[in-house]
Amino acid sequence: MAASKSPGRFKQRNAIAPHSQQASARRKSIEEQRRALPITIARQKLVDEVHKNDTLVIIGETGSGKTTQLPQFLLRAGFSKRGKMIGITQPRRVAAVTVATRVAEEMGSELGREVGYSIRFEDATSDLTRIKYMTDGMLLREALLDPLLRKYGVIVIDEAHERTVHTDVLLGLLKGVQAKRTEEHGPKKEPLKLIVMSATLDAQGFSTFFNNAKIVYIQGRQFPVEIFYTFTSEADILDASLITLLQIHTEEEPGDILVFLTGQEEIESMDRLIHDRLPRLPPGSLKIQVVPIYAALPSEQQVKAFIPAPPGTRKVILATNIAETSVTIPGIRYVVDPGLVKSRSYNPRIGLESLIVVPVSKAQALQRSGRAGREGPGKCYRLYMEETFKQLENATVPEIKRCNLASVVLQLKALGIDDVLGFDFMDKPPKMAILKSLEHLYILGALTDEAKLSDPVGIQMARLPLEPLYAKALLISANFNCSKEMLSAVAMLSVESIFFVPKDKKKEADAAKQRFLSGDGDHITLVSVMRAFTDEVNKSGGGVVSKKQILRWCIENYINMRSLKRAVDIYRQIEGCIQAINLPVLSCGEDFTSFRRCLAAAFFLNAACLQQDGTYRTLANNQVVSVHPSSIMHGKKLDCVVFNELVKTNKQFIRNVTRIDSLWLPELAPHFYGTRDAVSACPVCESSSDDMILGCRLVQT
Ligand code: CDP
Ligand code: MG
Numbered sequence: 001m002a003a004s005k006s007p008g009r010f011k012q013r014n015a016i017a018p019h020s021q022q023a024s025a026r027r028k029s030i031e032e033q034r035r036a037l038p039i040t041i042a043r044q045k046l047v048d049e050v051h052k053n054d055t056l057v058i059i060g061e062t063g064s065g066k067t068t069q070l071p072q073f074l075l076r077a078g079f080s081k082r083g084k085m086i087g088i089t090q091p092r093r094v095a096a097v098t099v100a101t102r103v104a105e106e107m108g109s110e111l112g113r114e115v116g117y118s119i120r121f122e123d124a125t126s127d128l129t130r131i132k133y134m135t136d137g138m139l140l141r142e143a144l145l146d147p148l149l150r151k152y153g154v155i156v157i158d159e160a161h162e163r164t165v166h167t168d169v170l171l172g173l174l175k176g177v178q179a180k181r182t183e184e185h186g187p188k189k190e191p192l193k194l195i196v197m198s199a200t201l202d203a204q205g206f207s208t209f210f211n212n213a214k215i216v217y218i219q220g221r222q223f224p225v226e227i228f229y230t231f232t233s234e235a236d237i238l239d240a241s242l243i244t245l246l247q248i249h250t251e252e253e254p255g256d257i258l259v260f261l262t263g264q265e266e267i268e269s270m271d272r273l274i275h276d277r278l279p280r281l282p283p284g285s286l287k288i289q290v291v292p293i294y295a296a297l298p299s300e301q302q303v304k305a306f307i308p309a310p311p312g313t314r315k316v317i318l319a320t321n322i323a324e325t326s327v328t329i330p331g332i333r334y335v336v337d338p339g340l341v342k343s344r345s346y347n348p349r350i351g352l353e354s355l356i357v358v359p360v361s362k363a364q365a366l367q368r369s370g371r372a373g374r375e376g377p378g379k380c381y382r383l384y385m386e387e388t389f390k391q392l393e394n395a396t397v398p399e400i401k402r403c404n405l406a407s408v409v410l411q412l413k414a415l416g417i418d419d420v421l422g423f424d425f426m427d428k429p430p431k432m433a434i435l436k437s438l439e440h441l442y443i444l445g446a447l448t449d450e451a452k453l454s455d456p457v458g459i460q461m462a463r464l465p466l467e468p469l470y471a472k473a474l475l476i477s478a479n480f481n482c483s484k485e486m487l488s489a490v491a492m493l494s495v496e497s498i499f500f501v502p503k504d505k506k507k508e509a510d511a512a513k514q515r516f517l518s519g520d521g522d523h524i525t526l527v528s529v530m531r532a533f534t535d536e537v538n539k540s541g542g543g544v545v546s547k548k549q550i551l552r553w554c555i556e557n558y559i560n561m562r563s564l565k566r567a568v569d570i571y572r573q574i575e576g577c578i579q580a581i582n583l584p585v586l587s588c589g590e591d592f593t594s595f596r597r598c599l600a601a602a603f604f605l606n607a608a609c610l611q612q613d614g615t616y617r618t619l620a621n622n623q624v625v626s627v628h629p630s631s632i633m634h635g636k637k638l639d640c641v642v643f644n645e646l647v648k649t650n651k652q653f654i655r656n657v658t659r660i661d662s663l664w665l666p667e668l669a670p671h672f673y674g675t676r677d678a679v680s681a682c683p684v685c686e687s688s689s690d691d692m693i694l695g696c697r698l699v700q701t
Helices: 002-013 014-034 041-052 065-078 093-106 136-144 167-186 202-210 237-251 264-280 299-306 362-373 386-391 406-414 432-442 456-464 466-478 483-492 504-513 523-538 544-556 561-580 592-602 666-667 690-700
Strands: 056-062 085-090 115-119 123-126 131-135 152-157 193-200 215-219 225-228 254-260 286-294 313-319 332-337 340-347 352-360 378-382 606-612 616-618 626-629 640-648 652-660
Touching: 002 640, 041 065, 041 215, 056 065, 065 131, 065 152, 065 193, 085 136, 085 504, 093 123, 093 131, 093 299, 131 136, 136 167, 136 406, 152 299, 167 193, 167 202, 167 406, 193 313, 193 504, 202 215, 215 378, 215 616, 225 362, 237 254, 237 264, 237 313, 237 332, 237 378, 237 456, 237 666, 254 483, 264 286, 264 313, 286 299, 286 432, 332 362, 340 652, 352 640, 362 378, 362 523, 406 432, 456 466, 466 483, 466 592, 483 561, 483 592, 523 544, 523 561, 523 592, 523 652, 592 652, 592 666, 606 652, 626 640
Parallel strands: 056 193, 056 215, 085 131, 085 152, 115 131, 152 193, 225 378, 254 313, 254 332, 286 313, 332 378, 626 652
Antiparallel strands: 115 123, 340 352, 606 616, 606 640, 616 626, 640 652
16 A cells, blocks of 8 residues: 555655746746736736825726736836825625735735735735725724725725625715815825726726716727527526536536526535536546636635646536636636626615525626626526516615615714715615614614714724624624624624535435534524534644544534634634623523524514414514524424524525524514504604604604
8 A cells, every 4th residue: 555655745745846837838938927907008007097096996898907907017117105095995705815816926925915805704815905995894894993994095996896885885975085185285195096897898887987087998809709608598597507517517518617696505516516527528638627716715725726627627616606707717718607797785674685586787788797708708598588688777776775774874974974865875775774774783772862973882893894784783692691692693703604505415414413403592502613613623623634524523413614713713703802992701501592582682683473374573673584594493383583584485484493482582682672652653654653753753853
């Protein structure tokens, strides 16, 4: 055995010399790629325009080099004088990480030094950092500590066409910051240069918003992409995607395939389906290498999608709409597009937000197919009929118009912007949504009767990088001796799919889940998984062997190791935040009643009681809901529960459910479950229902 192993080792040693050759070849090829980017010839013009204009809108097709090159142009042109940084915001964490990694490599510097990134729960920057990629949400958080963002000489709002809620708030905020900085220092000194970058031609809106800012277009380059539609509509999208990609693989020329799926779960199922089919590929076909890319994937794995497949292998990239415009993966020649996307939707009347799978817009479908024609002619397979395409909406509605604004309103308040309704939004969110969020924050105790941030609760809530409901839950958890349990629950709820349930091993996976099960609900079950995992890690210490042990533990218990590791990481980070505001971190041990009482006190807005027909009715807004099949409380009849999530599919489901005693509600949330005065018509929103009154009264005062 030993003898048969050694040639392998030798090979590795010998590989050192070719390796450095490889590295220099890679550097050369990167240099060539950069020279060939459409943005390269526009370099001087762009630098000149940034000198001349404090605000600039730059439009260029995806892949033209905006995100990776522009910050480097600006750095070399001296826009990072006196230690000021060039900040570039991205709507998605994946983009922030992968682009920073790439740019660090291009500049030959270590990631986190001159080039770094900052995303929620992960900071890879240092005092040396000059180019900083970050999520739009992170820059918004930075503004809380440094309202005039003095660390930055230039801020680039990238992917502005995505119109995430954070990007929209930033647009309004930065407009104000720019004006204030000019006011303070005079127009010549320390102006804030603002650049809005977008991949779509619809630039006028941005220019108008910034007082007719100059628009610069970068000439793009796109090869023809042949589009195919299906003859009938597909019932099983995963199956249709699988068949299509296998067909491409066996019948078409080499070239990588990009498949657009809606989320981690779908991507993981598809990954398994492909692996099941691999042994049955016709002899002589290329090998297949599957690489997933989605938001929750750990950073080091996201970067893998960009590494070219070895010779004789076709790369199949399974991506969410991240790969639509945010990241450009080289080598793609075929796109499989089921035409669906997971999208946020918010019903302010019910006050609950849900993630639903919806058809993409025409603009998105075009972006997706465009990914096949970046390096040569390509093909795009739309898994829907041509008729369906014609009926798609032209563009996606900005997120600010369809999401819960509680978190954003809390941040605006923390930034001292009290008149949220009068804030300079590029597109105003529905008034009702703002009023509801004010009401929500007031009920949580984050706002005073005058709709000002309350001290200390509101201030502390704004400091925690979490949704207000979770922030509040953590703040009160010490009173119930269960900060550790709440930290675990919140961390576990911040990641997707802790449990790993292969289709063909459902029984085994269910049996494994029994070990962690609590008859009282999902939250306690999640806490038990986290406890068992940390016990396992502590038991085995660090090192390679223990890594294997931990992996084995995860496989045996049907636990998704990636998700769980990330949850542990998030736990540590929020624990740090809690300690920073001097709150004790206590544990209730086995006294889970305290924990459940804390859940009731925190999530009282999401309480539901059983009805005779086995469904539940939410107490805050009278909605009929059912317990989701993924919940361990599914099929059980419990008098009263609290939940975290409302998902809409064929009906309204609640997820992450825990049993509570209904009498706890008036005891723990008397301000909400005490008697409320009914009022007739509201002078602000003209609604006749009394549920709007609170929000309106807050705006009036
Ligand atoms: O921002 P824009 O869409 O205009 O382009 P970019 O993200 O700057 O990408 C420019 C080029 O860099 C593309 O050809 C990408 O394939 C390449 N790139 C890469 O190879 N690896 C990355 N992590 C990011 C970009
Ligand atoms: Mg870009």
